[in-house]
Amino acid sequence: MRSGAVDLVVVGAGIVGAACAYHASRAGLSVTVVDSGPIVGGTTGAGEGNILVSDKEPGPELDLALHSHRQWRALAELPVRGTTFGELVEMEAKGGLVVATDRASLDGLARLAARQRDLGVEAVAADRDRLREHEPHLSDDLTGGYRYPQDMQVQPMLAAAHLLRLARRDGATVLPHEPVTGLLRDGPRVVGVRTPRRDIPAAAVLNAAGTWAGEVAALADVALPIAPRRGYILVTEPLPALIRHKVYLADYVADVASDSAALRTSTVVEGTRAGTVLIGASRERVGFDRSVSVPALRQLAAGAIRLFPVLRDVAVIRAYQGFRPYCPDHLPVIGPDPRAPGLHHACGHEGAGIGLAPGTARLVTQSLLGTPTELDLTPFRPDRFDPEVSR
Missing domain, CATH: 3.30.9.10 (D-Amino Acid Oxidase, subunit A, domain 2)
Structure with a gap:
């Protein structure tokens, strides 16, 4: 790791970025979260808070939904500030x-x-x-x-905010209103981000920018059709x-x-x-x-x-x-990008981001740590849309 670098910069403070920051910090990684606007100022703040398995066809997304459902249930029981995480985020197992x-x-x-x-x-x-x-x-x-x-609901803004609070408790730094204007490079490798206020060196950069994830990917000269x-x-x-x-x-x-x-x-x-x-x-x-x-x-x-x-x-x-x-194939983009070493993605969840966030975050953290992931990330690989790779 470069001197002064954090282990991970998460780009995006919506529910997916917040969940990734929480899981990575809990695993012992040093984490900085940056967002161009306020916390949950994008898609998460306009969501219903759905945690669904009912609307998923059998396949990789349903596998991820069931995996993530288990993580939500575990989070619900987590003691936080004299109550539980589930109570704080208004989780309802309504079906x-x-x-x-x-x-x-x-x-x-x-x-x-x-x-x-x-x-x-x-x-x-x-x-x-x-x-x-x-x-x-x-x-x-x-x-x-x-x-x-099994279908559940949470208040999505509360869920993201409390996940970020838990991440900060484990040492994470959260920087709202700091848009990423560029990526730091060491040859082809991504080694941090640049904002109007500072450079943030990092061992890895995670693109969790939601609807704007394609723009972040473009800073590394790779394409995501989000x-x-x-x-x-x-x-x-x-x-x-x-x-x-x-x-x-x-x-x-x-x-x-x-x-x-x-x-x-x-x-x-x-x-x-x-x-x-x-x-x-x-x-x-x-x-x-x-x-x-x-x-x-x-x-x-x-x-x-x-x-x-x-x-x-x-x-x-x-x-x-x-x-x-x-995303054109209705699957999220999760995992390291082989086209830009050091860049990882957790984006493209369409309307299922709330439900899929903690499962995505757990897989991303396992990938960052170099441990076997609990689900095969191949269906979610970032370069699957690249015609040069697909030939």
Whole structure:
């Protein structure tokens, strides 16, 4: 290591960067976190806090989701400041309820659930009557669905902030409002970062910059095809306990996996501890356009009313938007970049970053320490999109 260098600079103070800083610091590495804006000022601050296995097709992402779910459960029990981490971040093991409006959709859910069960996912069939037992205010027009007890929710801003607090307790330094303007190089090797205020030498640099991760990668002359995918969430006035689960239509899984750049909406409704109801989900690739799409908001509201007619006369008090870090193959980018030694990545999680963060962080830390990783990182390798490597 160069004189005065830290073991790791983490670029990005969202949930993934925060989790990586926590795990790396806990493992004994010296860590500095830098972010161009405030803590959780990007995608994490515009998220719902979902920790889901229900929406994952069997494959590398579901493997990572199950691995990460175990890390979230362990974190939940961690004693912190006279309580537990789970209480601090408002973790709720509420479960998910995926519903179908016709027989074809229900048959598709049944096939998916059967494949998921083979890998350790709990999926319990629910006919029309059982759906109403789970959610008394659901529409009568549903054919059936599946309940996923493992699905959970956290308050994402609290989760990231407390992970960073724990990292600082273990010696990490957090520097908000310091954009990375360049990477320090020793020949081809990345040996730190440059900000407008300082150079920070490091044995390794971790790109956890979310939607902006492609820009950070470009500083090392490597390409990552990560693009922003805009989404909106509606927030209702506080209500008495009305919705018990995260409830969404079966077409949500297909919309997540879609490559379309056009506006797509699929109904997702869930309550929070504060009593508000969160309504999503929309997806469209429009760059970093922050203008308000009235058609998207209308579609979200209409879908929520179809699913829960009781919401028809409930006031929406605000709407917010964020940009998911979209990858063409819908898998995150995790691990060392062979094209730029010293540069590592933990990015491209799209809308699953909250759920996948601690599992990603554990794998990244194992890779940094040179120990065997608990999951094979090959499907997530950073150079998989590079035509020079893929030949």
